[in-house]
Amino acid sequence: MTVPPREDWPKPGPQSEGGAVLTDVVLSTFRLNARLMEAAQGLAANGGLTAAWWQVLGGVLDEPRSVADVGRIMGVSRQGVQRIADLLVERGLAEYRPNPAHRRAKLLACTEAGYWAIRKIAVAQHPWTSELATSVDLDDLRTTLSTLQTLITKLEEA
Amino acid sequence: MTVPPREDWPKPGPQSEGGAVLTDVVLSTFRLNARLMEAAQGLAANGGLTAAWWQVLGGVLDEPRSVADVGRIMGVSRQGVQRIADLLVERGLAEYRPNPAHRRAKLLACTEAGYWAIRKIAVAQHPWTSELATSVDLDDLRTTLSTLQTLITKLEEA
DNA sequence: GTCATAACGACAACATGTTGTCAATAGAGT
DNA sequence: ACTCTATTGACAACATGTTGTCGTTATGAC
Numbered sequence: 001m002t003v004p005p006r007e008d009w010p011k012p013g014p015q016s017e018g019g020a021v022l023t024d025v026v027l028s029t030f031r032l033n034a035r036l037m038e039a040a041q042g043l044a045a046n047g048g049l050t051a052a053w054w055q056v057l058g059g060v061l062d063e064p065r066s067v068a069d070v071g072r073i074m075g076v077s078r079q080g081v082q083r084i085a086d087l088l089v090e091r092g093l094a095e096y097r098p099n100p101a102h103r104r105a106k107l108l109a110c111t112e113a114g115y116w117a118i119r120k121i122a123v124a125q126h127p128w129t130s131e132l133a134t135s136v137d138l139d140d141l142r143t144t145l146s147t148l149q150t151l152i153t154k155l156e157e158a
Numbered sequence: 159m160t161v162p163p164r165e166d167w168p169k170p171g172p173q174s175e176g177g178a179v180l181t182d183v184v185l186s187t188f189r190l191n192a193r194l195m196e197a198a199q200g201l202a203a204n205g206g207l208t209a210a211w212w213q214v215l216g217g218v219l220d221e222p223r224s225v226a227d228v229g230r231i232m233g234v235s236r237q238g239v240q241r242i243a244d245l246l247v248e249r250g251l252a253e254y255r256p257n258p259a260h261r262r263a264k265l266l267a268c269t270e271a272g273y274w275a276i277r278k279i280a281v282a283q284h285p286w287t288s289e290l291a292t293s294v295d296l297d298d299l300r301t302t303l304s305t306l307q308t309l310i311t312k313l314e315e316a
Numbered sequence: 317g318t319c320a321t322a323a324c325g326a327c328a329a330c331a332t333g334t335t336g337t338c339a340a341t342a343g344a345g346t
Numbered sequence: 347a348c349t350c351t352a353t354t355g356a357c358a359a360c361a362t363g364t365t366g367t368c369g370t371t372a373t374g375a376c
Contacts, residue, residue: 003274012280018291019284021299026194026287028306033191034233035313036184052362068324075192080363082325104371105324116161122170126177129184133176135312136305141179144305147298148186154293155193210332226354238333240355262341263354 025151039128046124047117049093054121056084057093057114064097064109093117183309197286204282205275207251212279214242215251215272222255222267251275 015023037051044054059070059081067085071078085108088094093114096106110118133141173181195209202212217228217239225243229236243266246252251272254264268276291299 003271006270009274009277010281012277012284015284016288016291018294018296018299019288021296021303022287022291022294025299025303025306028303028310029187029190029194031233032187032306032310032313035310036187039313050361066324075189077364078324079326079365083362102324102372112164113161116167119167119170123168126170126173129180130174130177132309132312133174133180136176136180136308138176138179140301140305141176141183143298144302145179145183145186147294147302148183148190150294151290152186152190152193154290155190155197208331224354235334236354237335237356241332260342260354 029148043121043125043128047119047121049117049121052084053088053093054118056081056108057088057110057118060094060108060110061115061118064107066099066102066105067108068105070108088114187306201279201283201286205277205279207275207279210242211246211251212276214239214266215246215268215276218252218266218268219273219276222265224257224260224263225266226263228266246272 040051040054044051047054049057055074056070059065059073065073067082068078070085071081074081085094089096089108092111095109095111097109099105099107136144198209198212202209205212207215213232214228217223217231223231225240226236228243229239232239243252247254247266250269253267253269255267257263257265294302
């Protein structure tokens, strides 16, 4: 890599005040995401699942879906979902059902054991969430939710 | 796995209002994190880095640090940092320097080529951040930052 | 009905990050 | 000095997720 002398380096433009605060929001989002994933692992363990299994199983709670459908909903590749789905079926937490609309694309459905696991997680998750919520002001939480959603929309519309 | 009949299933307690909003905040955090990581990949590409390389290199911009130190700062395992660090050194973006305080724990330092790459990323990142910030109210952004930081603190103190 | 296109699952290769184990090293207490 | 403990880097195994390629299957245009 060719590196020009330092005096020729391009200087980044000045950061707007909103940009500066947003940068901190971005870093906080990364950090919070990591902590929440840890917590999700712990909660999911209450149902004998991992966070990834919980997420995939959560995608077929309301109705059976093809693996590719779940991937689209979750925003991850269908191959990633496929691996987890196979593991869930292997452990009896989900099952493949024939798809009347597509011979190869079987439908992934939650079994009774799967619903049982999800229920046990919910029993642990609700107190955890409520307790964490006591540390922040409700109106601030609403503002935060709205702001995060605005940012998501802005990033996804591009 | 033994699954009792449905009528015997434990019911999750009622969710507090704050808990309900917080649940949406959590889901939004996951989603925003994914979008931000995508954006980070694009920005890092401006310097010929990946997001992971950018993160590690960013950990030694101010001063050389051991791999284990960088891991602690970033909250990831030192083995993960080690793999990236070796790649950065292999490509000349960083270098290992002898550590006067520890014979085995060499210090990872950013090279001129590394600073050059980081600078090019910053040139692209500032306009990106400022533009994204225009879509949200500045006070709301401050409230969001404060709320996220409160949640992080609460989760980390445990 | 035929055919081109798109969607799907299967498989492989790879990127990223974690945990576990081990030996080398540093530092603190005795 | 000696020893115990914590830290560190190296190595292996594994979990999660991505991309690419291939053959199969639906679907829509003609």
